[in-house]
Amino acid sequence: xxxxxxxxxxxxxxxxxxxxxxxxxxxxxxxxxxxxxxxxxxxxxxxxxxxxxxxxxxxxxxxxxxxxxxxxxxxxxxxxxxxxxxxxxxxxxxxxxxxxxxxxxxxxxxxxxxxxxxxxxxxxxxxxxxxxxxxxxxxxxxxxxxxxxxxxxxxxxxxxxxxxxxxxxxxxxxxxxxxxxxxxxxxxxxxxxxxxxxxxxxxxxxxxxxxxxxxxxxxxxxxxxxxxxxxxxxxxxxxxxxxxxxxxxxxxxxxxxxxxxxxxxxxxxxxxxxxxxxxxxxxxxxx
Amino acid sequence: xxxxxxxxxxxxxxxxxxxxxxxxxxxxxxxxxxxxxxxxxxxxxxxxxxxxxxxxxxxxxxxxxxxxxxxxxxxxxxxxxxxxxxxxxxxxxxxxxxxxxxxxxxxxxxxxxxxxxxxxxxxxxxxxxxxxxxxxxxxxxxxxxxxxxxxxxxxxxxxxxxxxxxxxxxxxxxxxxxxxxxxxxxxxxxxxxxxxxxxxxxxxxxxxxxxxxxxxxxxxxxxxxxxxxxxxxxxxxxxxxxxxxxxxxxxxxxxxxxxxxxxxxxxxxxxxxxxx
Numbered sequence: 001x002x003x004x005x006x007x008x009x010x011x012x013x014x015x016x017x018x019x020x021x022x023x024x025x026x027x028x029x030x031x032x033x034x035x036x037x038x039x040x041x042x043x044x045x046x047x048x049x050x051x052x053x054x055x056x057x058x059x060x061x062x063x064x065x066x067x068x069x070x071x072x073x074x075x076x077x078x079x080x081x082x083x084x085x086x087x088x089x090x091x092x093x094x095x096x097x098x099x100x101x102x103x104x105x106x107x108x109x110x111x112x113x114x115x116x117x118x119x120x121x122x123x124x125x126x127x128x129x130x131x132x133x134x135x136x137x138x139x140x141x142x143x144x145x146x147x148x149x150x151x152x153x154x155x156x157x158x159x160x161x162x163x164x165x166x167x168x169x170x171x172x173x174x175x176x177x178x179x180x181x182x183x184x185x186x187x188x189x190x191x192x193x194x195x196x197x198x199x200x201x202x203x204x205x206x207x208x209x210x211x212x213x214x215x216x217x218x219x220x221x222x223x224x225x226x227x228x229x230x231x232x233x234x235x236x237x238x239x240x241x242x243x244x245x246x247x248x249x250x251x252x253x254x255x256x257x258x259x260x261x262x263x264x265x266x267x268x269x270x271x272x273x274x275x276x277x278x279x280x281x282x283x284x285x286x287x
Numbered sequence: 288x289x290x291x292x293x294x295x296x297x298x299x300x301x302x303x304x305x306x307x308x309x310x311x312x313x314x315x316x317x318x319x320x321x322x323x324x325x326x327x328x329x330x331x332x333x334x335x336x337x338x339x340x341x342x343x344x345x346x347x348x349x350x351x352x353x354x355x356x357x358x359x360x361x362x363x364x365x366x367x368x369x370x371x372x373x374x375x376x377x378x379x380x381x382x383x384x385x386x387x388x389x390x391x392x393x394x395x396x397x398x399x400x401x402x403x404x405x406x407x408x409x410x411x412x413x414x415x416x417x418x419x420x421x422x423x424x425x426x427x428x429x430x431x432x433x434x435x436x437x438x439x440x441x442x443x444x445x446x447x448x449x450x451x452x453x454x455x456x457x458x459x460x461x462x463x464x465x466x467x468x469x470x471x472x473x474x475x476x477x478x479x480x481x482x483x484x485x486x487x488x489x490x491x492x493x494x495x496x497x498x499x500x501x502x503x504x505x506x507x508x509x510x511x512x513x514x515x516x517x518x519x520x521x522x523x524x525x526x527x528x529x530x531x532x533x534x535x536x537x538x539x540x541x542x543x544x545x546x547x548x549x550x551x552x553x554x555x556x557x558x559x560x561x562x563x
Contacts, residue, residue, distance in 0.1 A: 062507055062511060084513050092511040094504065094511075097503045098501070099505050100505065102508070104420050106451050111523035112514075113513060114513060115522060118521050126522070145452075146456065150304070161512070164513065212412070280336065
């Protein structure tokens with residue numbers, strides 16, 4: 001039984017001019033179907049305007065499909081009575097760290113979700129402590145968010161979602177506004193939560209390096225799922241990715257170019273270690 | 288440059304006053320302010336000043352810091368004093384050019400000045416010893432009865448605390464926009480007041496746009512975290528009265544009684560001391 005079922009979802013933005021007349025309809029998501037199993041780490045890739053963020057907002061019941069349905073842990077997102085339960089089951093982390101922190105100090109922000117859910121005071125404090133510890137931000141609990149770095153702020157945002165005890169977390173380009181250091185921090189926290197706490201992760205991104213740890217990758221283009229598979233499968237299709245205006249990780253690209261130049265390397269090399277191993281093997285064979 | 292502005296003038300220290308429940312301080316300040324207006328006799332300023340002195344002393348906020356709070360209203364203060372001195376009619380004691388200064392006017396202006404100073408210092412004690420968050424919490428709790436007449440108390444408090452959270456962010460943004468425009472030759476420094484104000488329009492427009500965008504994002508983030516108004520909400524830091532607060536309320540009552548007694552029996556008191 002999967003935790004998230006997206007069935008043939010289509011979402012249309014209706015553009016209106018100043019007199020409220022319909023100017024045109026943009027189909028942001030076009031008949032997408034996918035299912036996510038509990039504990040999976042899913043990555044959704046795509047360049048700007050591919051519909052990946054729009055799709056993500058459907059899982060959290062912020063947007064509702066024009067056609068098709070989204071079912072989260074057995075609840076249809078169109079069912080208004082289940083709204084709060086759905087948002088608690090599938091938490092969401094957004095792109096801009098400044099615009100999603102509500103509290104004036106870190107611990108207040110993490111407590112905001114449980115407060116809304118009506119969790120008793122004592123348990124809120126326990127949840128705040130455990131979630132801040134899970135992302136390694138416990139020492140900063142009494143800081144003002146304005147004094148934290150981008151990566152730290154995003155980790156606080158993740159802690160704020162964890163405090164609601166979700167089964168699934170959707171991360172909508174959480175690293176887009178961060179420096180490389182901050183990006184690494186956030187991805188490390190996401191992977192740890194997926195490994196240790198078995199929280200289902202749906203990571204939306206356009207950084208290839210963040211995708212290699214995912215169990216499955218979906219590549220979106222023009223509102224449709226253009227490719228899907230394990231990172232290895234996806235990244236062995238370098239030319240297809242390029243057509244979709246996506247880069248591959250540097251190491252993968254290097255391996256791809258070497259192979260084209262005649263070095264007998266396997267497809268879909270993702271990490272530096274894999275490449276060195278493969279190259280060593282080739283040299284051994286040569287000798 | 289804009290970053291240095293602090294909003295809410297909290298002075299961090301560890302004193303009895305800092306540890307009081309914010310509701311106690313809010314109600315106490317209100318009572319104090321009202322007590323200043325109860326009687327017109329100058330004698331009530333004796334207990335009022337004494338009380339304030341004791342409170343300021345126990346707050347561990349340096350007195351100089353406290354007095355700094357008077358600066359922004361200095362003009363208003365001088366204006367009130369001068370107006371009272373000039374325009375109150377009565378027994379003339381001095382004439383400067385065409386302006387007559389009367390005994391009653393002098394008395395009145397001194398009284399008004401003292402009242403204003405006590406008023407401002409009194410409310411400063413509260414803002415200096417209470418963090419903005421706790422103050423908004425207290426307001427929400429004190430105003431709760433207004434819910435009966437459909438005042439959206441929780442929403443107002445939430446708006447205030449979000450505004451406080453975003454002030455530094457928006458100041459930062461203003462700074463960025465101004466720098467970006469200065470880099471392209473905008474001039475914010477020269478010219479008269481009107482010209483300076485006009486040069487701020489190109490700063491305000493992008494600032495507003497970005498503020499709306501932020502508001503939109505924030506609303507979405509709040510909804511995503513199950514925010515649905517004040518109903519069924521629990522509090523992480525609920526306000527709780529302790530023995531300290533009951534003691535503070537007792538002291539307040541005593542003070543109020545003292546003021547009423549001195550006010551009501553001012554002539555007798557004056558007779559008793561022998562001044563008159």
